[in-house]
Amino acid sequence: MIYCSNCGNPVVEMIPEGDSRPRHVCESCKTVHYQNPNIVAGCIPTWEGRLLLCRRAIEPRLGLWTLPAGFMENGESTEQAAARETLEEACAEVDKLALYGVFSIPQINQVYMMFRASLANGSFRPGPESLDVQLFDEHEIPWDELAFPVVKLTLERYYNDLRTNKFPVYVENIIRHPHRKT
Amino acid sequence: MIYCSNCGNPVVEMIPEGDSRPRHVCESCKTVHYQNPNIVAGCIPTWEGRLLLCRRAIEPRLGLWTLPAGFMENGESTEQAAARETLEEACAEVDKLALYGVFSIPQINQVYMMFRASLANGSFRPGPESLDVQLFDEHEIPWDELAFPVVKLTLERYYNDLRTNKFPVYVENIIRHPHRKT
Numbered sequence: 001m002i003y004c005s006n007c008g009n010p011v012v013e014m015i016p017e018g019d020s021r022p023r024h025v026c027e028s029c030k031t032v033h034y035q036n037p038n039i040v041a042g043c044i045p046t047w048e049g050r051l052l053l054c055r056r057a058i059e060p061r062l063g064l065w066t067l068p069a070g071f072m073e074n075g076e077s078t079e080q081a082a083a084r085e086t087l088e089e090a091c092a093e094v095d096k097l098a099l100y101g102v103f104s105i106p107q108i109n110q111v112y113m114m115f116r117a118s119l120a121n122g123s124f125r126p127g128p129e130s131l132d133v134q135l136f137d138e139h140e141i142p143w144d145e146l147a148f149p150v151v152k153l154t155l156e157r158y159y160n161d162l163r164t165n166k167f168p169v170y171v172e173n174i175i176r177h178p179h180r181k182t
Numbered sequence: 183m184i185y186c187s188n189c190g191n192p193v194v195e196m197i198p199e200g201d202s203r204p205r206h207v208c209e210s211c212k213t214v215h216y217q218n219p220n221i222v223a224g225c226i227p228t229w230e231g232r233l234l235l236c237r238r239a240i241e242p243r244l245g246l247w248t249l250p251a252g253f254m255e256n257g258e259s260t261e262q263a264a265a266r267e268t269l270e271e272a273c274a275e276v277d278k279l280a281l282y283g284v285f286s287i288p289q290i291n292q293v294y295m296m297f298r299a300s301l302a303n304g305s306f307r308p309g310p311e312s313l314d315v316q317l318f319d320e321h322e323i324p325w326d327e328l329a330f331p332v333v334k335l336t337l338e339r340y341y342n343d344l345r346t347n348k349f350p351v352y353v354e355n356i357i358r359h360p361h362r363k364t
Binding site for chain 2: 001008034037038073109
């Protein structure tokens with residue numbers, strides 16, 4: 001942020017009175033511009049024991065496989081966001097959403113909220129952000145071609161829990177670059 | 183948003199190519215400015231069977247009682263945010279955080295993430311945003327003086343579950359103005 005989105009004058013980085021963190025502050029109109037983490041909502045969609053993954057048609061990680069997920073929009077609930085992303089990326093309707101993982105990634109200011117879900121009618125096809133969409137049996141999962149650490153973690157937890165058919169809600173943090181951890 | 187925070191020129195509201203929602207777009211530098219929901223993280227802190235509430239020293243709802251909660255900051259995990267807010271508002275250290283509720287409030291683009299927690303050492307006092315901080319037995323809860331619907335909902339769920347001592351994770355939506363629902 002370089003300019004104030006309210007008045008167009010340059011902002012400065014400073015700690016506002018009564019605050020403890022540096023913010024972008026406009027000295028002309030006095031607006032404090034807060035920046036906060038984003039929610040990425042997604043699904044673990046299954047159909048007849050198989051799990052749906054999307055092959056990314058966009059950067060980052062173009063060509064790698066991911067669970068359908070994306071930024072929650074204003075005006076949505078977390079479940080609506082997860083279902084919408086699945087519809088957009090895999091043209092698949094889902095139901096029976098159940099929260100499974102809340103994964104904070106502090107380095108990139110994201111919180112993933114992953115829901116277990118069932119395909120509503122078994123139909124799917126690639127949306128504009130996917131090169132391919134497929135159902136996988138566990139032994140077919142492309143573990144070495146997963147797009148993001150959060151996808152690998154979610155799938156590891158899921159297949160482990162599937163053995164007991166007990167699915168708690170995980171609240172975990174993903175430190176993607178431990179050497180950068182402060 | 184009126185001006186582009188990247189180049190200072192006026193933005194327009196339009197649906198970018200390949201998108202389906204109106205965004206603030208800068209026609210000069212082509213930046214698309216996304217706006218997304220914020221996470222409000224908080225605690226249900228207890229000590230020896232009593233529950234901690236804060237009386238708000240700031241608007242909105244000045245003078246009413248609330249659970250300690252506030253906007254998650256960049257660089258935090260959800261649990262860190264909930265613990266920090268409790269420290270700031272009630273000068274109380276908490277431990278044993280356990281996710282209890284994910285409450286979407288689509289009308290105001292917020293997602294509350296509420297954690298059950300224990301006071302670490304039983305000490306607390308009002309922080310700068312609180313007029314008062316007190317521990318309450320269930321029959322003392324000021325039900326008619328709670329600051330927000332999400333606080334009432336969280337406390338209702340909590341005291342109901344306390345009877346069985348079973349605490350699932352709730353994923354619910356709070357529609358504060360049903361007549362405005364679209």
